[in-house]
Amino acid sequence: MLYKRNRNQWFILAALLFFMGGAVASGLYRDYHATLRGEDSRLLAHSEVIRETLSQQLITTDKILLLIRDRLSGKPHTNWQTSLDSGDLSFYKNLIPGIRTLLVVDAEGTIRLTSRPEVFGKDVSFRDYYSLAKSQAHRKQIFLTPPFQTLLNAWTMNLIRIIPGRDGSFRGMIVASLDETYFRALLKSANYAPDMWSAIAHSSGVQFSMVPHRTGQPGLNLLHPGSLFLQHKHSKRETSLLTGKVQATGEYRIMALKTIHPGNLALDHALVISISRDLNSLLGIWYKSLLQEGGIFLFICLLSVALLFFYQRRQQTYHKKTAKAEEHIREKTRRLEQATLGSRIGIWEFNSTTATIYLDAYIFSLFQIKPHELDSELPIVKLRRYVLPEDRFHMKRALVKAIRDGRELDEEFRIQTGRKKIRYLHIRARTYNEEPGTNQILVGICEDITEWKMSQIQLHKITHGIEQSASAVLITDTNGCIEYVNQKFCQITGFRKEEVIGENPRILKSEGTPPEVFDDLWRTILSGKEWRGELLNRRKNGEVYWSISSISPLRNERNVITHFIANVEDISERKNAEMMIEQLAYYDPLTGLPNRRLLRDRIELGIKRSRRQGGFLALLFIDLDSFKNINDSLGHQAGDKFLQYISRKYVEHLREDDFLCRLGGDEFAVILHDLTHTDEAALVLSW
Numbered sequence: 165m166l167y168k169r170n171r172n173q174w175f176i177l178a179a180l181l182f183f184m185g186g187a188v189a190s191g192l193y194r195d196y197h198a199t200l201r202g203e204d205s206r207l208l209a210h211s212e213v214i215r216e217t218l219s220q221q222l223i224t225t226d227k228i229l230l231l232i233r234d235r236l237s238g239k240p241h242t243n244w245q246t247s248l249d250s251g252d253l254s255f256y257k258n259l260i261p262g263i264r265t266l267l268v269v270d271a272e273g274t275i276r277l278t279s280r281p282e283v284f285g286k287d288v289s290f291r292d293y294y295s296l297a298k299s300q301a302h303r304k305q306i307f308l309t310p311p312f313q314t315l316l317n318a319w320t321m322n323l324i325r326i327i328p329g330r331d332g333s334f335r336g337m338i339v340a341s342l343d344e345t346y347f348r349a350l351l352k353s354a355n356y357a358p359d360m361w362s363a364i365a366h367s368s369g370v371q372f373s374m375v376p377h378r379t380g381q382p383g384l385n386l387l388h389p390g391s392l393f394l395q396h397k398h399s400k401r402e403t404s405l406l407t408g409k410v411q412a413t414g415e416y417r418i419m420a421l422k423t424i425h426p427g428n429l430a431l432d433h434a435l436v437i438s439i440s441r442d443l444n445s446l447l448g449i450w451y452k453s454l455l456q457e458g459g460i461f462l463f464i465c466l467l468s469v470a471l472l473f474f475y476q477r478r479q480q481t482y483h484k485k486t487a488k489a490e491e492h493i494r495e496k497t498r499r500l501e502q503a504t505l506g507s508r509i510g511i512w513e514f515n516s517t518t519a520t521i522y523l524d525a526y527i528f529s530l531f532q533i534k535p536h537e538l539d540s541e542l543p544i545v546k547l548r549r550y551v552l553p554e555d556r557f558h559m560k561r562a563l564v565k566a567i568r569d570g571r572e573l574d575e576e577f578r579i580q581t582g583r584k585k586i587r588y589l590h591i592r593a594r595t596y597n598e599e600p601g602t603n604q605i606l607v608g609i610c611e612d613i614t615e616w617k618m619s620q621i622q623l624h625k626i627t628h629g630i631e632q633s634a635s636a637v638l639i640t641d642t643n644g645c646i647e648y649v650n651q652k653f654c655q656i657t658g659f660r661k662e663e664v665i666g667e668n669p670r671i672l673k674s675e676g677t678p679p680e681v682f683d684d685l686w687r688t689i690l691s692g693k694e695w696r697g698e699l700l701n702r703r704k705n706g707e708v709y710w711s712i713s714s715i716s717p718l719r720n721e722r723n724v725i726t727h728f729i730a731n732v733e734d735i736s737e738r739k740n741a742e743m744m745i746e747q748l749a750y751y752d753p754l755t756g757l758p759n760r761r762l763l764r765d766r767i768e769l770g771i772k773r774s775r776r777q778g779g780f781l782a783l784l785f786i787d788l789d790s791f792k793n794i795n796d797s798l799g800h801q802a803g804d805k806f807l808q809y810i811s812r813k814y815v816e817h818l819r820e821d822d823f824l825c826r827l828g829g830d831e832f833a834v835i836l837h838d839l840t841h842t843d844e845a846a847l848v849l850s851w
Contacts, residue, residue: 170476177472181465188461192454199450200418203441204405207420210354211403211439214362217350218435219426221262222323226306226429228256229325229338232268236327241270241336244277253279262350264320264343268327269294270336297324297337300432308433311372311383319344319382321372344373344382351375351437359445361413367423367434369393378413386411393436396421407443416443510610512593516567517604519544527610530589532581550579552586567604570595576613588617636711636732639718642725644668656711656734658704669730674708676700689717689728698735710739754804755811758825763833766823770835780839786814788830 235247253266257279268277273289288294293309300307307324314320320341327336351362352375363374369387386393391411396404404421419440425431500511510527514520521543528535531550551559555577566573573593580586593608630637636653640646646664654660657672664671677700688695694716702708711732718727750762758766767783774781788810795803807830814824814832823835836845 170479173472173476177468181468184464185461188457192450192457195453196447196450199447203418203446204420206356207418207439207441208403208405210356211420211422211437214350214354214437214439215422215424218364218424218437219429221260222424222431222435223426223429224260225263225323225340226325228260228263228266229306229323229340232256232266232338233325233327236268236336236338238330241276244268244270248277250277250279250281250284253277262343262346263340264318264346265314265339265341267339267341268336269339271298271334276336293322293324293339294337297326298334300326305430305432308366308431308435310366310368310370310433313383314341319372321366342372347373348375348377354439357441357445359442360440362437362439365393365436365438367397367436369397372435392419392421393438396423396436410440417441418443418446508612512591512608512610514544514563514593514606515604516606521547530581530587530610530612531579550581552578552580563606566593567595567606570604573606573608576617586614587612588614633731636730636734638669638730638732640669640728640730642727644670644728647727653732656703656709656732657701663704672701672703674700674702676708685715689715690725692717692719692725709734709736711735752826755808755826757811757815757832758823760825760827763823763825763827763835766825766835770823770837773837777838779837780842780844782834782836782839782842782845784834784836784845785827786832786834791830 232248232253236244239247248268253268257263257266265283266277266279267275267283267288269288270276273287273291273294275283275286275288278284292312293307296309297307304326307322309322309324311319311321320343323340323342325338326334327338329335347364351364351373354360354362355375361374361376363371363381365371365386369385371381371384371386374381387397388394388411392406392408395406402423402425405419406421407418408416410417410419417440419438421436421438423434423436425434508526510530511524512527513522523535523543531547533546537546548556548560559575559577562573562575565571573591576588576590578586578588590611590613591608593606595604595606597604631650633650633652636656637648637650638646638653639648646667646669649659649661649664653664657664659671681697681699685695685697694714696712696714698710698712700708701711712735713730713732715728715730717725718729720726750758752759770781791803791806794806807826811824811826811832814834818824818834819836821837823837825833827833839845
């Protein structure tokens with residue numbers, strides 16, 4: 165038996181190594197093509213960036229050329245300098261970083277305007293680009309010349325616009341010389357690896373610039389049979405991805421070529437950019453991976469053979485240790501049972517086919533039954549009798565559903581023991597099969613949560629009572645951060661719960677409560693005592709209201725203050741009623757002036773004030789003559805309006821410290837404070 169099993173293990177190992185080798189080879193193959201595809205995407209992306217940049221460069225340059233042409237058209241070359249000077253050309257040249265020189269050449273080939281003073285007046289009629297422009301004067305194109313060396317021995321290409329006469333004749337041309345140094349910098353920005361090079365060539369096959377710079381490359385003819393440039397040109401596609409030998413350098417490279425010919429620009433020739441990488445450098449990492457993964461696979465093969473050999477040698481030793489391990493497992497099982505008794509969590513197992521159930525000692529103690537009591541009938545039926553009738557159907561349905569659907573069982577239910585004591589239990593279980601096709605078994609734990617459940621019920625009652633309280637309740641931490649408000653608080657203040665949770669109660673603060681009240685409040689509650697008092701607060705809509713608040717500290721089991729709870733009642737209606745009573749008691753309802761009762765109080769205060777300050781006080785009585793005639797002739801309503809009017813006049817002309825009251829009818833009284841001489845009273849009345 166052992167020999168047969170060992171032989172099968174060798175067959176399995178050989179199959180695994182075979183499939184592993186195939187996976188390694190497949191991965192290397194995918195990596196090789198992924199490397200090339202990834203590089204293709206990067207080369208195309210960088211070439212597209214250069215294409216967009218150069219297209220915008222050409223379009224902008226053509227706009228400058230057209231602008232210059234429009235300013236010179238219809239004027240003889242002798243007047244060109246009056247319409248456009250060298251400073252203007254220098255300004256236009258500086259607008260476009262890729263322009264080396266701007267020239268304006270007359271019909272005879274003489275440079276009449278230039279951004280480089282050293283070439284002013286020189287004859288360029290011997291140049292090919294002059295002959296080309298003159299011979300094609302009838303064409304409304306912008307000419308792009310092949311690369312050539314300038315009078316200053318610099319490589320350049322010219323963008324040319326014809327200056328036509330009114331009869332369509334050749335009157336001259338505007339030339340923008342492209343700066344090869346700028347193009348080298350642009351190409352350099354596209355090279356993201358040391359083995360890369362980038363180049364720009366004229367569509368006629370003459371190379372203009374190459375980075376990194378190589379001697380003999382500018383002006384090189386690329387139209388060799390089989391060259392990558394020629395393949396791209398013959399394909400007549402805007403973009404080509406080619407791999408092969410580059411005849412200009414003799415290297416094997418992967419190359420992206422793009423033709424630049426903006427659709428809205430009438431160029432007679434296009435530019436071709438090429439960006440490439442050396443294949444050997446590009447695949448260097450892949451070659452290294454090939455060696456590494458091949459070596460690792462060989463090492464795994466050797467190691468696997470060695471491990472299997474030593475594994476089989478140890479099988480005999482393992483079988484000898486199995487018996488000892490089983491005894492050790494039994495000992496662990498015993499310890500687990502002891503642990504469940506101490507942790508108040510029991511373990512149970514139910515076989516759905518045989519209807520047999522296993523319970524540990526702790527669960528037997530929960531149900532207050534002995535193991536032999538389950539032998540007389542089906543255990544599950546016996547245990548179900550302990551479940552309260554209102555929970556039995558729900559538990560049966562949850563148990564059946566867990567076994568049928570293979571779901572987890574997570575339920576709470578109540579049992580009643582022999583002493584009529586109700587306990588809350590929480591069970592969690594999962595189903596599994598010992599082997600495919602065998603009986604389905606449910607195994608789980610059972611926890612007595614009676615104490616926790618009772619505390620939750622008690623907490624719910626308290627919370628419900630606070631939430632339904634007729635008073636507003638507010639709970640904050642020791643820093644004053646609001647953690648809870650009840651519904652009554654929201655009704656009083658107008659704030660929603662989510663608007664105040666996390667805020668400070670100062671959002672309710674108005675300017676009507678003196679700071680001394682809040683100082684006393686915090687001093688009292690931080691000392692662990694209850695504070696009770698009246699506060700003038702502000703609702704969410706800005707309306708102020710009076711409240712009577714009782715704020716108490718809450719302590720934890722270590723007697724440390726952790727929170728503050730405030731009971732708040734809105735007493736605005738009571739306060740308003742008190743203010744109305746005071747208004748009616750001390751003020752005249754018609755004029756709003758103080759009445760006779762308040763006058764007595766103010767006379768006493770005024771006398772004390774005069775004695776303290778050493779001054780005089782004057783008490784004046786005013787009676788309106790013939791007021792009865794107004795009432796009799798015009799009516800009492802007119803008389804009331806007259807009294808209101810005369811009251812306002814008195815208030816306007818009296819000093820701010822003086823006191824005016826209405827005694828009744830047409831009688832008034834005035835108290836004048838802080839007089840130094842009796843004649844001052846006459847001055848006040850002189851108005």
